[in-house]
Amino acid sequence: MYRYTDFDAAFVAERNAQFRAQVERRIDGSLTEDEFKPLRLMNGLYLQLHAYMLRVAIPYGTLNSAQMRQLAYIAERWDKGYGHFTTRQNIQFNWPTLRDVPDMLDALAEVQMHAIQTSGNTIRNVTADHFAGAAADEIADPRPVAELIRQWSTDHPEFQFLPRKFKIAVTGSPNDRAVTKAHDIGLRMVRNDAGEPGFEVIVGGGLGRTPMIGKVVRDFLPEADLLPYLEAVVSVWNLLGRRDNKYKSRIKITVHEHGIDDIRARVEERFALLRPAFTGVDQQLFAQIKSDFEPPAFKDRDVAPFDQAYANDPVFRSWADTNLSAHRAPGHAIAQISLKAHGATPGDATADQMRIMADLAERYGYDELRISHEQNVVLPHVHKADLPAIHAALKAAGLATANIGKISDIIACPGMDYCALATARSIPIAQEIATRFDQLKLEHEVGDLKIKISGCINACGHHHVGHIGILGLDRAGVENYQITLGGDHTETAAIGQRTGPGFSAEEIVPAIERIVDTYLSERDSADEAFIDTFRRVGMTPFKTALYGESDKKQKAA
Amino acid sequence: MPAIFTPKVITANALLEGDVVYLTRNDTWSRNLMDADVLTDEADAQIRLIDASARTDEVVGVYLADVSAGSDGPKPTHFREAFRMRGPSNYPHGKQSEAL
Numbered sequence: 001m002y003r004y005t006d007f008d009a010a011f012v013a014e015r016n017a018q019f020r021a022q023v024e025r026r027i028d029g030s031l032t033e034d035e036f037k038p039l040r041l042m043n044g045l046y047l048q049l050h051a052y053m054l055r056v057a058i059p060y061g062t063l064n065s066a067q068m069r070q071l072a073y074i075a076e077r078w079d080k081g082y083g084h085f086t087t088r089q090n091i092q093f094n095w096p097t098l099r100d101v102p103d104m105l106d107a108l109a110e111v112q113m114h115a116i117q118t119s120g121n122t123i124r125n126v127t128a129d130h131f132a133g134a135a136a137d138e139i140a141d142p143r144p145v146a147e148l149i150r151q152w153s154t155d156h157p158e159f160q161f162l163p164r165k166f167k168i169a170v171t172g173s174p175n176d177r178a179v180t181k182a183h184d185i186g187l188r189m190v191r192n193d194a195g196e197p198g199f200e201v202i203v204g205g206g207l208g209r210t211p212m213i214g215k216v217v218r219d220f221l222p223e224a225d226l227l228p229y230l231e232a233v234v235s236v237w238n239l240l241g242r243r244d245n246k247y248k249s250r251i252k253i254t255v256h257e258h259g260i261d262d263i264r265a266r267v268e269e270r271f272a273l274l275r276p277a278f279t280g281v282d283q284q285l286f287a288q289i290k291s292d293f294e295p296p297a298f299k300d301r302d303v304a305p306f307d308q309a310y311a312n313d314p315v316f317r318s319w320a321d322t323n324l325s326a327h328r329a330p331g332h333a334i335a336q337i338s339l340k341a342h343g344a345t346p347g348d349a350t351a352d353q354m355r356i357m358a359d360l361a362e363r364y365g366y367d368e369l370r371i372s373h374e375q376n377v378v379l380p381h382v383h384k385a386d387l388p389a390i391h392a393a394l395k396a397a398g399l400a401t402a403n404i405g406k407i408s409d410i411i412a413c414p415g416m417d418y419c420a421l422a423t424a425r426s427i428p429i430a431q432e433i434a435t436r437f438d439q440l441k442l443e444h445e446v447g448d449l450k451i452k453i454s455g456c457i458n459a460c461g462h463h464h465v466g467h468i469g470i471l472g473l474d475r476a477g478v479e480n481y482q483i484t485l486g487g488d489h490t491e492t493a494a495i496g497q498r499t500g501p502g503f504s505a506e507e508i509v510p511a512i513e514r515i516v517d518t519y520l521s522e523r524d525s526a527d528e529a530f531i532d533t534f535r536r537v538g539m540t541p542f543k544t545a546l547y548g549e550s551d552k553k554q555k556a557a
Numbered sequence: 558m559p560a561i562f563t564p565k566v567i568t569a570n571a572l573l574e575g576d577v578v579y580l581t582r583n584d585t586w587s588r589n590l591m592d593a594d595v596l597t598d599e600a601d602a603q604i605r606l607i608d609a610s611a612r613t614d615e616v617v618g619v620y621l622a623d624v625s626a627g628s629d630g631p632k633p634t635h636f637r638e639a640f641r642m643r644g645p646s647n648y649p650h651g652k653q654s655e656a657l
Contacts, residue, residue: 027573029614047617049641050651051575080650095650097574345647416637417645425640427647477635 001064001368002147002292004112011155012109015116019043020102027098042122042160044115045101048420054093054101055118056108060128060146060170061089061371061378065358068369070111072354078104083354085339085347087411087462088167089127089371090118094418116154121162123153123234127169129177130372133295134334134380136326140189140197142170142178144290145226151285152227159234163241164249166234167206174491179373181205181214181493182465184251185233190220197223203233203263204255207459211495212252215260217267225271228278232271236263296366296381298329306384309391316391318444319402324387333384337377337394338401338409342438346412346430347375356397360390373462374411376404407442407449407516408434411462415455415472416479422455424472424479425505429453432509437516446516449530450489465489467531468515469496470508481508485515485542486534497539499546511546518545563634564626565602566593567609568641569616577641577652578616580609586616588652590642591630596621 004012019039026036040046044055056071063071071091075083078100079093086092096104108114118125126146133141149168153159159166171178172189180186186202199221205214221229233251240258242248248257255263309316325334337357339347349357357377361369364386370378382390394400403409410433413419415426430453437443452466456473463469469484481503484496503511516530518541523533534542567580578586579593587593596602602621610619622638624631633639644651 032613033617047570047575049637050577050644080648099573416640417647425646427645431647474637479636 001062002289012114016102016105016109019105023098023102038120041120042117043105044118046119048094048418049416050418051095052098052101053418054096054104054115056091056113056115057118057125058089058091058371059150060126060132060143061130062143063369063371064367065362065369067111067113068354068358068361070107072351074104074107075351075354082348082350084414085349085371085375087373087375087413087460088125089373090125121164123156123159123166123168126150127178127373129171129173130370130378131177131325131334131380132172133293134327135173136328137175138173138328139191140172141293142172142189144286144293145187145189146170147289148227148282148286149230159238162238163243164246166251176491179462179465179489182207182489183214185230186214192220199223199226201229204252206250206252207462207464209247209457210253211459211464212256213493213495215255217260217264224283225275227282228274229271231274232267236266236270298332298381299383300331301383301385303331303384306387309388316388319391319400320387322402322406323404327381331384333382333387335379335382335387335390336404337379337399338403339376340403340409340434341398341401342408343431343435345427346410349377353397353399356393356399360393364390374409403443405448405450406444407437407446407451410434411452411466413454413461419455421458422472423474424455424481426453426455426461426472429470429472429481429505429508433512436509436513442516446520447526447529462489464495465493466496467534468512473502475502479505481505483511485539486531488531499539499543514545515542518542562597562599563623564631565596565621566590566624566631567605567619568622569609569619572615572617580605590633593631595624595626595631
């Protein structure tokens, strides 16, 4: 894992001292809210519906046990004993008071964490595949790239007042688990015909009010050209981006308005100017960063304890079948810890649960944890022989729900239970859907199905790319939920299609049930996943299940 | 005929704690909607809003929220205001947990 250099530590300490002074000046009246707001946002501090909220970056979703324990400490010392993991690999604390935030930031700095650029019109926390460095299908670990981008983008003088926020995601696997096509820039690590490493650069993706799938702006960018090329893209947008209209300011609109060919030409022109200014220091830095991400020394041991538990313990078997993924090293597995117990708040973990996950990572997992954009925690490197013990410990902590990728593994934004921007609640809908399908005992019968819920058009809950997407709106003073079907967050990314009119809070769970029933009756076999059935049969049977036959058809019949 | 003015309260978030507060008849801030001064005259509401908005050392984000005025005090008319008055629905945190 990356360790802060003296420079990094000094930078974070100075920033924290500055923010402490800014908070004091806000409290003593020297700063107005208008003056203070951009400063607090640059340090991850929001004012939400009921309280302040501190958003802490978990760069590329990677944590060690000491960091996870410190998050638990912060949750207990200054919050209400829990934290909320988000779709951007951040953690949010929902109840800090203004006076306490500088102390919270200092506590984070003790374990080399911060909240810088988790908000505001800057380049945000860089996200990456949560299986980075572990996945069997990986070409290269994306985290050194993400760390290089973090260092380049942090406090970058040209990019502190961008037209709008800017999000970058990196994947090192052909199977995209980082939703790269829904980011301002998505980077896919690839190799060219000569076997040299580089990137496919995708630009102009994004969800929100105007969802767009990103377009390829460069199909092969040599590895050494990364930073000058990124700088070219961001600076072209920095000049062209629509500062006059918040809803047209993201790069997806710039790309849409100018066309990808025009943007490509402008970026290449700018890149030609910038490239010579990068003298290779970035590549020396990159080489150092890479050495921090050397894989652990995986030990090859007997997997008999795993096989025995798998054969004899049906609860363990169910969890292993659902929550484990293929690891690159023999005898190892990637274990996902579901933060989606049926009826619980998606993405929330208590301080006790955080400590248990930290203990397991330290004892069995080479001291590594990951946070996924799907709001779960990952033990990226565990030996299969240790999985029965890990499962038992998780079970005792209420963390052994066997539902990864299933209907109750729902992404949900905080919605109107916390968020000042929300137009409806998300969390209770997620809780009710998960509880309902658990009661029906249909979860494993239904198989892989991604439900994603956002409580407003900004789409933090990724509803556009959910197999079933739910968008909460305010319709004449009543919560109303629109459904989209057929979204896809992977390398075959697609925006879901709206089914039709929305449903009330009382109607939405029965509506989801009708969709699932339709899938079960339409699928050609138990092997055909929801998304494949939808692609084969289209919207019609689902529409009929939701809204009945149209009047016209009824009259004709 | 002029449009009927919906009764309103002045609300904001407290600077230090960030929690929801309401302006009372005595121009103090209360955590409890029951204590809020219900404004039934539009001109009066606008003046009170301007004065309250100037109190930037105490509160953030001052605005007028619709209420229905009843014999047992003001009640929110929009669900957003109902959540602000109560707290989140997934945990018993916020105002609903505080003895009022």
